[in-house]
Amino acid sequence: MSEDLTFEQLKKVRVYLKKMIEVGGSDLHIKANAVVRARIQGKIMQFSGGILTPEDALTFAKELLRGRYGEFVEKRELDIVYPFDENNRFRVNIFFQMDGVSAVFRVIPVRIPQFAELQLPEVLRTFTQKERGLVLVTGVTGSGKSTTLATLINEINLTQKKHIITIEDPIEFVHKDRGCIINQRSVGQDTLSFGTALRAALREDPDIILVGEMRDKETINLALHAADTGHLVFSTLHTIDAKETINRIIAQFPTEEQNRVRISLAGVLQGVISQRLVKTKEGGRRAGMEILVRTPTIEKLIMENRDYEIKDAIENGKEHYKSQSFDQSILDLYNEGIITKEEAFSNATSPSDLELKMSGLSSGKAAHASTSGNTQSMQEEDVFELK
Secondary structure, three states, rough: HHHHOOOOOHHHHHHHHHHHHHHHHHEEEEEEOEOOOOEEOOOEEOOOOOOOOOOOOHHHEEEEEEEEHHHHHHHEEEEEEEEEEEEEEEEEEEEEEEEEEEEEEEEEEOOOOOOOOOOOHHHHHHOOOOOOEEEEOOOOOOOOOOHHHHHHHHHHHOOOEEEEEEEEOOOOOOOOOOOOOOEEEEOOOOOHHHHHHHHHHHOOOOOEEEOOOOOOHHEEEEEEHHHHHOOOOEEEEEOOOOHHHHHHHHOOOOOHHHHHHOOOOOOOOEEEEEEEEEOOOOOOEEEEEEEOOHHHHHHHHHOOHHHHHHHHHHHHHHHOOOOHHHHHHHHHHHHOOOOOOHHHHHHHHHHHHHHHHHHOHHHHHHHHHEEEEEEOOOOOOEEEEOO
8 A cells, every 4th residue: 555655644643743743742643634733741732734535544544554554443443662863753643533534743852851850859760779669650631641641750760679570551661671671572472461461461570560451350350460460569549639549549449349459559559640730930831740649548548448538648647658749749849939829829729728728819819820821712722833
């Protein structure tokens, strides 16, 4: 099929990708019957250009996927990694929608950030030093989970001598062996599924296993088993805080199994890092983080189904255990002069609670801040001109 393609559509998309890299964007959106758009500093902006016809979008899919196009037609969606050049790679999800083909390109930094570069709380380093257990990094899509996980794995690679197996869909950050042996497996290419790879991993002498996402009951069961049998397991979930993370895991199982899973989770959970990206005064973005640290109190609350008390336990452990709620993290960023009051309130889990901790801030300002940010109409959409 590739002999019949001119790759003109892919060349056009590469122009947009190059420009997005230059301006520091994070995601490029290609859609049939629409103009090209990009996410820059967290905001969707229109890149100038004509409408992409359904025919051109289909041709683009053939040019991008080549030999995997048949798989795409069969599955109707596909995840791949697209190497743009030696310094830039993209995670791509391409899929069919009502108007034809769409694709989203997410920037994957080739260089893995150092621990200090991300200005991560020091308590996260202690998670990399555990011998066994489960560490979860959670947040919505685009909140930086993959970057945080890659940095934690890199920290282990630089400071320890371990065998690390990663199971990802697809592989994003590429780790080179430093102090550790690192085997990275891509679901669909190197293994059939997360479950298949996890079962095999237990026979491959790992010290640490990274599971790209705990998507289903089988994967969760295997991850809990691996953590309980002397391995350190890292994984992610699309949840907003520690309480929801615990509830989501347990809710995957039938009622009659939930007590067993709750006891198992309480016994292996070492930490939960829940993060959201907030805008800094300088125009960049920083991760605000809720951090649950394993303590006897946390273990007891999970076992006794007292999840509603977890946030208070996290906040009460800030001084001694270095845990923190998301609002405590936001307050620290504000007090350090990194974010504005408006940004703090618009991202707070509980603006009213945050207000009580900020002297001299009226509830009127808080209400204004929490409702601002979405006033621009589609008719006033920002357009980014390609030069």
